[in-house]
Amino acid sequence: MQPLIDTEVLIVGAGPVGLVLAIALGQAGVRCTLIERKDAPQFLPKMERCNARTMEIFRRMGIVGKVRAAGLRADVPMDVYIVKALNQPPLLHHEYPSVDAARREIDKCTDGTLPLEPYQLISQYTLEPLLKSIAETLPSVTVRYGCEFLSFQQDDVSVSTKIKTSGKIQTLISRYLVGCDGGGSLVRQQLGIKLSGDGNLLRFRQALYRCDELFDRIPISGGPGHGRHYHVADDKATFLIMQDSTKHWTLHATLERDEDMRGQFEKTIGVPVKYEMLYVGEWKQNLLLADHFSKGRVFLAGDAVHLVIPTGGLGMNGGVGDAIDLAWKLAGTLQGWGGPQLLASYEIERRQVGGRNVAASTYASQGRRKWRGLWANLDELVRVAEVEQRKSNEMIGAELGYRYEGSPLIAGELGGPAHEFREYVPTTWPGARLPHVWLDGHKAIQDRIGSGYTLLRIAGTKEDASGLQKEMISLKAPFQVLDIPEAAARDLYGFDLILLRPDLHVVWRGNKAHASPRELAALATGHASPP
Numbered sequence: 001m002q003p004l005i006d007t008e009v010l011i012v013g014a015g016p017v018g019l020v021l022a023i024a025l026g027q028a029g030v031r032c033t034l035i036e037r038k039d040a041p042q043f044l045p046k047m048e049r050c051n052a053r054t055m056e057i058f059r060r061m062g063i064v065g066k067v068r069a070a071g072l073r074a075d076v077p078m079d080v081y082i083v084k085a086l087n088q089p090p091l092l093h094h095e096y097p098s099v100d101a102a103r104r105e106i107d108k109c110t111d112g113t114l115p116l117e118p119y120q121l122i123s124q125y126t127l128e129p130l131l132k133s134i135a136e137t138l139p140s141v142t143v144r145y146g147c148e149f150l151s152f153q154q155d156d157v158s159v160s161t162k163i164k165t166s167g168k169i170q171t172l173i174s175r176y177l178v179g180c181d182g183g184g185s186l187v188r189q190q191l192g193i194k195l196s197g198d199g200n201l202l203r204f205r206q207a208l209y210r211c212d213e214l215f216d217r218i219p220i221s222g223g224p225g226h227g228r229h230y231h232v233a234d235d236k237a238t239f240l241i242m243q244d245s246t247k248h249w250t251l252h253a254t255l256e257r258d259e260d261m262r263g264q265f266e267k268t269i270g271v272p273v274k275y276e277m278l279y280v281g282e283w284k285q286n287l288l289l290a291d292h293f294s295k296g297r298v299f300l301a302g303d304a305v306h307l308v309i310p311t312g313g314l315g316m317n318g319g320v321g322d323a324i325d326l327a328w329k330l331a332g333t334l335q336g337w338g339g340p341q342l343l344a345s346y347e348i349e350r351r352q353v354g355g356r357n358v359a360a361s362t363y364a365s366q367g368r369r370k371w372r373g374l375w376a377n378l379d380e381l382v383r384v385a386e387v388e389q390r391k392s393n394e395m396i397g398a399e400l401g402y403r404y405e406g407s408p409l410i411a412g413e414l415g416g417p418a419h420e421f422r423e424y425v426p427t428t429w430p431g432a433r434l435p436h437v438w439l440d441g442h443k444a445i446q447d448r449i450g451s452g453y454t455l456l457r458i459a460g461t462k463e464d465a466s467g468l469q470k471e472m473i474s475l476k477a478p479f480q481v482l483d484i485p486e487a488a489a490r491d492l493y494g495f496d497l498i499l500l501r502p503d504l505h506v507v508w509r510g511n512k513a514h515a516s517p518r519e520l521a522a523l524a525t526g527h528a529s530p531p
């Protein structure tokens with residue numbers, strides 16, 4: 001007998017990853033429930049930068065405007081400084097554009113090297129309540145705070161989960177369970193999946209301050225200008241981060257005692273300011289990757305499966321990538337058109353990205369450590385930091401250039417461009433994200449593409465798409481053929497035909513219609529046998 005299903009997908013953890021997954025599933029009409037043990041989102045500091053890829057994803061989800069409106073003003077630069085204190089001339093200054101300036105560059109860009117959306121500084125404590133409010137508007141999404149995951153059991157058709165809410169234990173039956181429950185993931189532990197790599201590398205104390213006057217007083221007596229990060233050249237690895245309101249700041253330092261975080265803030269500013277310390281806590285640096293991302297009907301995403309040092313900002317941003325990859329695969333499976341390889345591909349695709357992100361973060365943090373170790377010799381520190389600090393802030397290759405290799409959903413071609421952390425080289429190599437291109441009337445190609453599979457027919461090709469269309473229709477998979485007459489797209493993409501998945505990664509490309517539309521449709525939708 002079929003069990004009574006309470007919800008199709010149960011998501012544990014309303015951090016940014018669980019929230020994005022809930023919204024993406026809700027937008028696809030999937031009935032899902034998101035549970036969170038906290039009673040409400042908390043005003044605690046953590047991440048502050050959504051990278052360009054996350055912002056492109058938010059654009060496709062139709063929420064990019066809300067995220068920008070809640071985040072940092074578009075005219076504030078994202079510069080990074082190394083200083084002795086904020087009232088002294090900077091030792092090093094790396095310029096990074098404000099959103100406005102980045103957008104001007106993107107508007108002019110015609111070679112696909114830039115993303116469609118610039119990054120956005122938005123503090124995690126602003127982003128989470130915003131995403132929660134969006135999730136709550138979706139009719140198929142139920143959001144339950146004050147609700148703790150305890151344990152689960154799974155069989156071939158469903159997952160039975162015990163949860164605790166208002167002191168009572170309840171059981172929820174779902175088709176799938178997704179653990180987005182952070183670094184200490186209980187879901188992962190109950191699956192018996194281990195994290196491998198280096199844990200507990202360095203312990204930081206972090207404090208959150210409200211200081212209304214600081215932003216307006218910068219530059220202070222010839223000190224650095226407005227920026228995002230101010231690293232202090234000292235033996236405590238101190239750094240100050242501007243938060244989205246410009247009135248809140250966080251300071252990180254390897255200090256032993258909470259009470260020392262006041263003196264450290266005052267020393268970093270260098271002049272008296274009125275401020276309030278709102279929070280002090282501790283966090284640890286980790287470089288860890290889970291051995292698996294799923295087992296049976298239970299999946300894991302975000303910090304539950306990869307923990308990186310924030311150098312490079314690939315933590316939450318990597319988790320958003322997981323959520324968006326999993327969402328359309330769960331939707332396709334539940335809607336009945338997805339084959340067995342659709343969900344099986346999740347671990348294959350996202351674990352390799354997790355591994356590359358851990359490697360990118362290791363590379364960046366080693367660079368940081370190199371110059372940090374030279375605090376007693378400032379000239380040498382500056383010389384080394386000029387090269388090494390850039391590794392933390394210039395990760396465009398890791399952000400945009402990830403490409404799925406060996407996936408059962410991708411028509412693999414032999415070879416393929418190298419995976420670079422620092423440099424993004426636009427490509428339509430199968431598995432890659434479709435590079436951004438402006439079409440006539442300054443329209444972004446992304447905005448022309450619908451939410452299902454899309455066959456792009458570029459620059460007037462007359463190749464027949466009806467075979468593929470027929471096969472996709474017979475599988476009941478969402479599919480459109482989109483004619484893109486613009487030569488700019490042909491020049492950049494290098495092919496007349498490109499088959500895209502709902503997440504805008506390339507399945508297949510060619511200049512002639514695929515020899516077997518049936519095989520191609522089966523591959524794209526997860527019905528083909530694994531390679």
Ligand SMILES: Cc1cc2nc3c(=O)[nH]c(=O)nc-3n(C[C@H](O)[C@H](O)[C@H](O)COP(=O)(O)OP(=O)(O)OC[C@H]3O[C@@H](n4cnc5c(N)ncnc54)[C@H](O)[C@@H]3O)c2cc1C
Nearest residue numbers: 013015016017037047048049149181182302303315316317
């Ligand atoms: C100082 C710092 C700066 C950072 N900066 C950046 C940055 O700029 N860019 C970036 O991409 N990343 C950054 N990160 C990393 C980023 O904060 C994390 O990667 C992100 O929070 C992961 O999101 P998540 O949803 O996977 O997990 P979490 O944010 O940890 O959320 C997990 C949620 O699950 C809930 N939960 C746990 N167990 C249960 C249970 N049993 N039942 C119910 N609910 C449960 C928790 O309460 C929590 O709300 C930074 C991290 C730190 C510490």
